[in-house]
Amino acid sequence: MKRLVSILVLLVLAVSIFAEVGVYSNKVVIGSFQAMSGPYAVIGQEMTKGMKAYFNWINKRGGVYGRKIELIVADDQLNPAKTVVEVKRLVEQDKVFALVGGLGTYGCLAVMDYVEQNKVPFVYQGSGASQLVLPPKKYIFAVQPDYTLEGALIAKYVAEIAKFKNPAIVYMNNDVGLEGYAAFKQELAKYKMTPSVEISYNPADTDYSGLVIRLVDKNPDVVVVYGLLTDTVRWVKTIKDYGLNSKIITTYANADPSFMTLAGKYAEGVIFTGWVPLATPDRPEFVRDYQRAVSIYQETYAKEIPSSYAVAGFIAAEVFTEGLVRAGKNLTREGLVKALESFNNWNGILSKDITWGPNLRRGKSSLYFLAIKGNQFVPLTDLIQYK
Amino acid sequence: MMNQIILGLSTGATYSLVAIGLVMMYKVSGVMNFAYANMGMFVTYLIWWLATSFGMNLYVSIAIGIIFAAAMGVVVERYGLRPIRHLSHASMLIVTFGILMILEGLAMQIWGTDYKAFPELITGSPYVFRGDFGIFVLRRQDILIFSILIAVSIALLIFTRYTKFGIAVRAVSENEEIAGYMGINVGSVLAFSWGFGASMAAVVGIVAAPKVFVSPTMLTYYQIQGFTAAVLGGFETFTGAVFGGLILGVIEKLVGNYISEGFKATISLVIIIIVLIFFPKGLFGRNVRGRA
Numbered sequence: 001m002k003r004l005v006s007i008l009v010l011l012v013l014a015v016s017i018f019a020e021v022g023v024y025s026n027k028v029v030i031g032s033f034q035a036m037s038g039p040y041a042v043i044g045q046e047m048t049k050g051m052k053a054y055f056n057w058i059n060k061r062g063g064v065y066g067r068k069i070e071l072i073v074a075d076d077q078l079n080p081a082k083t084v085v086e087v088k089r090l091v092e093q094d095k096v097f098a099l100v101g102g103l104g105t106y107g108c109l110a111v112m113d114y115v116e117q118n119k120v121p122f123v124y125q126g127s128g129a130s131q132l133v134l135p136p137k138k139y140i141f142a143v144q145p146d147y148t149l150e151g152a153l154i155a156k157y158v159a160e161i162a163k164f165k166n167p168a169i170v171y172m173n174n175d176v177g178l179e180g181y182a183a184f185k186q187e188l189a190k191y192k193m194t195p196s197v198e199i200s201y202n203p204a205d206t207d208y209s210g211l212v213i214r215l216v217d218k219n220p221d222v223v224v225v226y227g228l229l230t231d232t233v234r235w236v237k238t239i240k241d242y243g244l245n246s247k248i249i250t251t252y253a254n255a256d257p258s259f260m261t262l263a264g265k266y267a268e269g270v271i272f273t274g275w276v277p278l279a280t281p282d283r284p285e286f287v288r289d290y291q292r293a294v295s296i297y298q299e300t301y302a303k304e305i306p307s308s309y310a311v312a313g314f315i316a317a318e319v320f321t322e323g324l325v326r327a328g329k330n331l332t333r334e335g336l337v338k339a340l341e342s343f344n345n346w347n348g349i350l351s352k353d354i355t356w357g358p359n360l361r362r363g364k365s366s367l368y369f370l371a372i373k374g375n376q377f378v379p380l381t382d383l384i385q386y387k
Numbered sequence: 388m389m390n391q392i393i394l395g396l397s398t399g400a401t402y403s404l405v406a407i408g409l410v411m412m413y414k415v416s417g418v419m420n421f422a423y424a425n426m427g428m429f430v431t432y433l434i435w436w437l438a439t440s441f442g443m444n445l446y447v448s449i450a451i452g453i454i455f456a457a458a459m460g461v462v463v464e465r466y467g468l469r470p471i472r473h474l475s476h477a478s479m480l481i482v483t484f485g486i487l488m489i490l491e492g493l494a495m496q497i498w499g500t501d502y503k504a505f506p507e508l509i510t511g512s513p514y515v516f517r518g519d520f521g522i523f524v525l526r527r528q529d530i531l532i533f534s535i536l537i538a539v540s541i542a543l544l545i546f547t548r549y550t551k552f553g554i555a556v557r558a559v560s561e562n563e564e565i566a567g568y569m570g571i572n573v574g575s576v577l578a579f580s581w582g583f584g585a586s587m588a589a590v591v592g593i594v595a596a597p598k599v600f601v602s603p604t605m606l607t608y609y610q611i612q613g614f615t616a617a618v619l620g621g622f623e624t625f626t627g628a629v630f631g632g633l634i635l636g637v638i639e640k641l642v643g644n645y646i647s648e649g650f651k652a653t654i655s656l657v658i659i660i661i662v663l664i665f666f667p668k669g670l671f672g673r674n675v676r677g678r679a
Contacts, residue, residue, distance in 0.1 A: 042501035173648070201648060206599045206608060209394045209526070210640045211648070216515070216522050230502055230600055237597075242524055243512055262504045262600060 020332045022097030027068045028324070028331060031090035032316075033102045033111075038077035042258070043309045044103050047126060048073050050313025051101055053300040054321070060299070064324045067331070072096060076107055083107030084114070091120055098123060098336065101316030105129045105176055115139055121336050123323060124316035128253070129175060133361040139333075141340050141356055143319055143363040144312070145252070145275050147176060147226075149386050151183025153367045154224055154249055154273060159191035161369075161381065164247070168197035168220035170211075170235055172227050177203075180226040180251065196220050203231045208238045215244060222247045229254055233263045240266055247271060252367070256308035260375055271371045271380065275364055276311055277352055278379050293350050311350060318348045319363075353383065390523050391640045397529035399636020400536040401595060405613025406620065406628035407539060408587030414560040414623060415580035418468060418479045422486035424610035427588030428603060429490045430456040432498050434593065435505055435601050445506060453589050460585025461578045469577065494603045505596035532594050536629065539587075543625050556580065619659055621669030630671060635659070 022029040032051065035044030051071060059068045072094050074086035083104070090096045091114075099115060102108050103126035115122045116137050123141045125132055130146035158164045169184055171177035177200070185195060196218045199211050212235075215223060223246045225235045232250050239246060248270050255272040263270070277283065279290035293314060297306045306314060324331065326339035343363075346354045354363045366383040405423070412420045420426075434452035437443045443451075463486060471478045509527045516523040546553040558566040559576040567573045591609060599605045616635045620627025638658055643651040662670065 038500065040500075042499070202651070204608070205648075205651075206595070207394075207398050209397070209524075209529075210391055210643055213390055213394075213522060213524065216524065233600075234598060241513055241526055241528075243515055258501065262502055264504055 020097065021095050023331045024067070026066065027063070027070050028097050029070045029072065029094065030098050030100050030320070031072045031074065031087075031094060031096035032100050033074045033076045033083050033086050033090070033104075033107060035078035035103060036073065036075035038079075040078040040104075043126075044075070044078070046307045046309035047101060047103055047313035047316075049301060050297070050306055050310035050315075051317040052313075053297040053306070053310070054314050054317035056300045057296045058317075058321055064321060065329045065331070069321070069324075071100070076104075078104045078107065080104070080106040080110040084110050087111040087114065091115070091118055096120070097331070097333065098320070100124060100320045101313055102126060108132055109175075112137065112140065119333055121323075121333055121340070123320045123340065126312060126316075128179075128251075130179060130362075136359050136361040138337060141319075141361055141363060143315060143351070143354060145273075145364045145367055146362060147179040147251070148183040149362070149365060150251060150273055150367060151180040151185075151226075152187040153384055153386055154180075155184045155187035155191070156384065156386075157369055157381070158222055158224070158249070159188060159193055161384075162222070162247075164222040166196050166218070166220045167193065167222045167224065168199075168215055168218060168246070169195045169224045169226065170199045170201065170215075171225075172203045172231065173200045174203065176228070177226040180224075184224060184226075195224075201227075201231070203227060205231075206234070208235055209242075212238045212242050212244075215239060215246070216242050219244065220246050222249060224248075225250045227251075227254075229256070229259060230262065233259065233266070236263055236270060237266050249273075249369075255370065255377065258307070260372060267372045267375075269371060269373070271369055272377075273367045274370045274377075274379075275367050276308070276315065276350060277368075278370060278377055280379060289349050296349070315348075315351045318351050319343075319354060322346065322348060322351075388641075391644045392637055393523065393525065394529075395637030395640035396633055397526075397532060397636070398639060399616070399633040400529075400532045401591060401609060401632070402612045402616040402635050403536050403629045403632025404532075404539065404587055404591050404594070405609050406617040406632050407543070407625055408584040408591070409613055409617050410620075410622060410625060410628045411580050411587070412584035413617075415556060416464065416468065416479075416577050417476065418483065419614075420581075420584060421480065421483040422463075422490060423584070423588050423613070424606035425487045425490040425494075425603075426456065426459060426585045427590075427592035427606045427609075428601075429494055430459070430585075430589040431505065431592030431596050431601055431605065432494050432503075434589075435503050435596070436498065438506075439503075445508075449593060452593070453586050456585040456589035457582040460581035460583070463585070464578050464581035465574075468581075469574065491603050498601075500603060503601035505593075505601050507597040508593070528594075528597070535590065535594065539590075540625070540629050547625070552576075552579070615656065615659060619662065619669055621671045623669075624671050627669055627671030631669065634670070 034048050035041050055069045055071055076082040076086045098121040101124045105127040108125040108127040116139050121139050124143045128144055128147040130148040132140055133142045158167050171181040197214050225232050232254050236248055252273040255274050260267045277286045279287045323336050323340045327335040341356050341358050343354050343356045366385045368383045369380040370377050371380050430452045434448045437448035438445050467482045468479050509531045511527050513524050513526040547557055555571045556576050559573055616632035617628050620631025638655045639651055642654045
C-alpha cells in the first residue's frame with residue numbers, strides 16, 4: 001500500500017513538474033491586455049468582445065482537445081506603464097500559457113522583451129510597429145501589417161497604381177507616424193519622387209490651421225495622413241475646410257465606421273489601407289465568411305454587428321485557436337511556436353493569407369486599398385503584395 | 388507671419404473665453420474652479436444628447452445647455468461652496484476637485500468614452516486671400532469665435548461699468564465685507580459669478596467640440612491654456628483675460644511655425660514664465676497698494 005501511495009505521489013509530482021504553464025486537463029488559460037476603461041476603451045472593449053465571442057463559440061463545442069479556452073483580460077487603459085505591470089501579473093501570478101491580442105503600440109513594445117525572455121508566446125498585437133517582428137522574435141507572432149509595410153505599399157499605390165504626381169505627407173510625431181513616414185518616403189524615392197510637403201504634428205494638438213497653410217501653398221493632389229482616428233478626422237476637416245481638393249489616404253487603423261460617424265460628410269472619398277477583406281457583393285466567398293463570423297459573434301452578443309475592432313479581436317482568437325489545434329493534444333509553448341510556424345497562406349473565417357515561418361514573424365505582407373463612397377467602404381484594389 | 392498671427396488670434400480667442408469665465412469666478416469668489424473644463428464638457432454632452440437622441444433643434448439644445456450650465460454654476464456655488472466659504476480656501480478647492488470627478492464619472496457612465504461628432508455652428512468655404520504676402524485664410528468658424536469674444540467682452544464692459552448689478556459685482560470683487568455693509572446682496576453676486584463662469588465653459592465647449600469632439604477629456608487642454616492666459620493677463624481683470632488668451636494663442640502659433648511644433652507648448656510656457664518674472668502681476672495686473 002505504502003509503495004502504491006509513493007508511486008502515485010511521484011506521478012503527481014512528475015506531472016506537475018513537466019506540465020506546461022497554464023495548461024490543464026480541462027482548460028488552457030491565456031491572457032490579454034486591453035484598454036477596458038479610459039479614453040481608448042471603445043477600442044479595447046470591442047476587441048475583447050471579438051475574442052470572447054470566438055472563444056465562447058469554440059468552448060461551446062467542447063474546446064480544443066477537450067480543453068476550454070479561458071481568457072483573462074487585464075485593463076491597462078492603453079498606458080504602457082500599466083501594461084508592464086499587468087503583463088507581469090498575467091505571466092507570474094495568473095500563470096497564463098500565452099498572450100493573445102494585446103492592444104497598443106507602446107504597450108506591446110514595453111512588454112516585447114519581457115515576453116521573449118520568459119518564453120511566453122504572444123499571438124497578435126493590436127499594433128503595427130515593425131520592431132515587434134523585425135528582427136523576428138521567437139515568441140512574438142504578428143498578424144496586423146506593420147507600418148513599414150503599409151508605408152511602402154501606400155507609396156506604391158500613390159506612384160504606380162493611382163499615379164498621383166504631387167504627394168504630400170502629414171504624420172504624427174511618434175513611433176507610429178515616424179515609421180509610416182520613413183517607409184513611405186523611402187519607397188517613393190524608388191519612383192524618383194519626393195513628397196512636396198512633409199508635416200510632422202503633435203497628436204495632442206487640436207488645431208492644425210497653422211500647419212495646413214503649407215499644404216495650401218503647394219496644393220498637392222494627394223495627402224497621406226499618418227494619424228489615428230480623431231486627429232486624422234481633424235486633418236481631413238482642416239484640409240477640406242481650407243479649400244483643398246487633394247485626395248486623402250490614411251492607415252488601416254482608421255478604417256472603421258466610427259471614422260464616418262466622426263467625420264460626417266468630410267469622410268466621403270477618403271482612402272484607407274485594409275487587410276481584412278471587405279464583404280462586397282462581387283466577392284460572395286467573403287460575404288459568406290463575414291455572415292458566418294457575424295453569426296458566431298451573435299451567439300454571445302445577440303443582434304450586435306461586430307465593429308472593426310471586434311473583427312480584429314475575432315481574428316486574434318481565430319489565429320490562436322488554429323495554432324492550438326495544430327500544436328496537438330500535448331500542448332506546450334514550444335509546440336505552439338512550431339505549430340504557428342507551419343502557417344502558410346492560411347485562411348480562416350476572417351483571417352486571410354497568414355504566413356509564418358522559422359525566421360518569419362510578419363504574418364501578412366499584403367494590403368489592399370478601399371475608400372468611403374456613399375457612407376460605405378468600397379474596395380479600390382485587390383490585395384497588393386510587397387516584394 | 389501675418390497668417391500665423393491671425394490664426395493665433397483665432398486659437399487665442401478660445402483661450403480668452405476660458406480665461407474670462409475663470410477670472411469671473413476667481414475675482415468674485417476667490418476660488419480657482421478646477422471643475423471648469425468638466426462643467427463645459429458635461430453641458431456639451433447634454434447639448435449633443437438633446438440634439439441627436441431627441442432630435443431637438445441644435446440652437447434650442449444650445450439655449451437649454453447654456454441655461455443648464457448657469458443653473459449648475461449657481462447650484463455648485465450656493466450648495467457646494469457657500470456653506471464652507473468661511474472654513475478654508477483649501478476646502479473650496481477640494482469641492483471643485485470633487486465636482487470635476489463627479490462630472491467626469493457621470494459623463495462616462497451616461498454617454499460612454501467614445502468620441503462623438505458635434506456639428507459646426509457655421510459652415511462653408513473659408514475666405515482665401517492670395518497676394519505678395521503669401522496666402523491668408525480666414526475660416527468662418529474663426530470669425531464666429533472671434534465675434535463671440537468681441538460680443539462677450541463688450542457686454543462685460545457695459546455690464547460692469549454701467550449697470551447697478553455689474554457695479555455690485557465689481558464692489559464684491561474688491562471687498563466682499565464692505566460691499567455687504569453697503570447693502571449689496573453678496574450671495575446673489577457670488578451665485579451670478581459662478582452661473583456666468585459655467586455658462587462661459589459651456590460656450591467654450593460648443594465652439595471647441597467640432598474640433599476636439601465630445602469626450603470626457605475634451606476641454607482639459609483648454610482649461611490649462613485658459614488658466615495660463617488668465618495668469619499671463621494678471622488673473623484679476625477681464626481685459627487681462629482677453630489679451631492674455633490672444634497673446635498666448637499668437638505665441639503658440641509663432642513658436643509652432645518658426646521654432647518647433649513639438650516644443651510649442653513647452654516654449655510658450657517658458658516665455659510666459661519669463662514674462663511673469665518681469666511682470667509678477669501679469670501683463671495687465673494691477674498693483675494693490677496697502678499698509679504693511
